[in-house]
Amino acid sequence: MFSRIAASSAVPLAVASAATLSLASPADAKASPANLPAVKASIADLISSDASARGDGTALTGTFVRLAWHCSGSYSAADNSGGSNGSRMRFEPEAKWGANAGLKMARDRLEGVKEKHPEISYADLYTLSGVVAVEEAGGPSIPFRLGRSDFADGATSPPDGRLPDADKGAVPKTVGHVRDVFNRMGFSDREMVALVGAHALGRCHTDASGYWGPWTNAETTMSNEYFRLLVEEKWTIKKTHNGGKWTGPEQYEDKTGNLMMLPSDVALIQDPEFAKIVKEFADNEDLFFKEFAASFSKLLELGVPFPKAWWKFW
Numbered sequence: 001m002f003s004r005i006a007a008s009s010a011v012p013l014a015v016a017s018a019a020t021l022s023l024a025s026p027a028d029a030k031a032s033p034a035n036l037p038a039v040k041a042s043i044a045d046l047i048s049s050d051a052s053a054r055g056d057g058t059a060l061t062g063t064f065v066r067l068a069w070h071c072s073g074s075y076s077a078a079d080n081s082g083g084s085n086g087s088r089m090r091f092e093p094e095a096k097w098g099a100n101a102g103l104k105m106a107r108d109r110l111e112g113v114k115e116k117h118p119e120i121s122y123a124d125l126y127t128l129s130g131v132v133a134v135e136e137a138g139g140p141s142i143p144f145r146l147g148r149s150d151f152a153d154g155a156t157s158p159p160d161g162r163l164p165d166a167d168k169g170a171v172p173k174t175v176g177h178v179r180d181v182f183n184r185m186g187f188s189d190r191e192m193v194a195l196v197g198a199h200a201l202g203r204c205h206t207d208a209s210g211y212w213g214p215w216t217n218a219e220t221t222m223s224n225e226y227f228r229l230l231v232e233e234k235w236t237i238k239k240t241h242n243g244g245k246w247t248g249p250e251q252y253e254d255k256t257g258n259l260m261m262l263p264s265d266v267a268l269i270q271d272p273e274f275a276k277i278v279k280e281f282a283d284n285e286d287l288f289f290k291e292f293a294a295s296f297s298k299l300l301e302l303g304v305p306f307p308k309a310w311w312k313f314w
Contacts, residue, residue, distance in 0.1 A: 034120035034146055036128075042113045043132040050109070051220070060109065061133045061220045062202015067106040068130025068300060069198065070099060071123070074162045075302035077186040082158035083303025084148055087122035091154030099163040102208030123148030127300040134296070137201055139222030140289040143297040148304050166211065167250060167263040174267040175274070185302055191295040193268065193277040197288055198296070200226040204260065210249045212241065213260035224289075227282035229254070230269050235261050 043064075050060045071089050074082035088094050090107065110125055120128075124146050131142040164181040168174040182192040203219050204211035216225045235252040238260065239245070252261040268274040281288040 034117055034124065036144075036146060039113065039117045039120055039125070039128065040132050040135075042116055043110075043129050044136050046109065046113060047133060047136055060106070061137055063103070063106045064129040064133035065198050065201050066130075067103050068127045068133075069195075070103060070163060071126045072299045072302055073164070073181075073185065074158050075185050076158065076162065077184065077302075080303055081156075082162060084123050084127050084300060085304045086149060086151035086156065087126060088151055088154045088157045089126070090122060091157070093160065094154055094157045097160050097163070099160075102205065120146070121148050121150045123150055130296075130300070133201065134198075134222055137220055137222040140293040142293050142300075144300065145306060147306055164264065166209075171267050171270050174264050175271045178264060178267065185299070187295065187298075189273055190277055190291060191298070193274055193281065194288065194291040194295045195299060196265070196268065197224070197226055197281060197292055199265065200224070204251075204262075206248060211251050211260065211262060212248060213251075213253070213258070215259065215261065215265070217259065222289075224281050224285040227278050227288065229259065230261065230265060230278055231282045233259070235266055 047060045047064070067089075068084075071084040071087070074094070076082055089100060089103065094100060095104065106129070107122075107126065110129060114120065114122065114125055117125075127148065128144060131144050134140070134142055162181070162184070164178060168177040178192060179189075182195070187195070199215045200221070200223055201219060203214035206212050216223070216229060218225065233254045235254065238248075238251050238253045238257075240257070241248070250263060252263070252266050253259065268278050281291075
């Protein structure tokens with residue numbers, strides 16, 4: 001997810017079950033492994049109970065995806081720094097990064113799951129919450145392995161500024177920024193666009209990012225609607241809000257004023273190479289789901305010292 005809100009080696013989808021995948025982790029061999037299906041069920045119950053209490057279910061689905069994304073998106077392939085391993089977001093400096101504003105709520109909400117399943121690391125819990133949010137929203141099954149460690153502090157946190165920004169001004173600069181950020185992690189153009197498709201879920205909040213509104217009319221349903229709307233709707237710069245002048249950062253809205261896109265979203269259809277991929281995903285939800293599942297799984301494993309998975313030996 002873009003901040004101020006949220007070389008290809010994709011993980012194959014037709015692999016062993018989640019429970020089998022978890023056995024591949026070295027950390028699991030040293031301690032009692034977490035019961036992955038049970039932890040997933042507890043996270044799903046948390047999302048469901050929150051939805052019932054709020055009456056709209058808008059809070060945790062998108063926020064858990066953003067939490068998993070921001071835990072992982074600080075990775076740099078150049079020196080293997082950053083990423084989800086260590087759960088350093090619990091500590092300063094990452095806890096205070098502007099890009100992570102509002103995520104303490106998500107971490108706090110997961111404390112009950114951690115108490116119920118103390119054997120799971122925070123690093124696994126935070127990333128797994130995003131997996132469960134996607135799956136519970138009707139999205140694809142995400143390959144996931146346990147085995148991330150928890151560090152004692154944030155001393156090894158990477159420098160701030162690695163998470164993607166929503167706006168860099170002119171379109172070429174914004175497009176270049178998106179490519180720079182995702183290339184730093186080791187993603188191709190197709191993987192970049194697939195990952196941004198997570199904007200199908202959740203919304204922006206002015207108190208966390210300055211931006212306002214959902215990307216789609218079904219913000220707790222994973223679909224390719226984000227891409228369809230990008231292609232088919234007319235997006236204009238937002239001028240008003242709640243009957244007054246819009247005073248937040250530049251963003252776009254549809255003709256109803258109920259949906260929004262960030263400058264980085266609109267840039268995807270203004271760049272010829274990105275636009276081709278957006279159109280493919282807009283026309284084919286199954287294709288989007290397949291590529292999102294592989295790319296999201298890859299994102300969550302960046303920098304984690306897993307052993308080489310058995311299917312990669314073939």
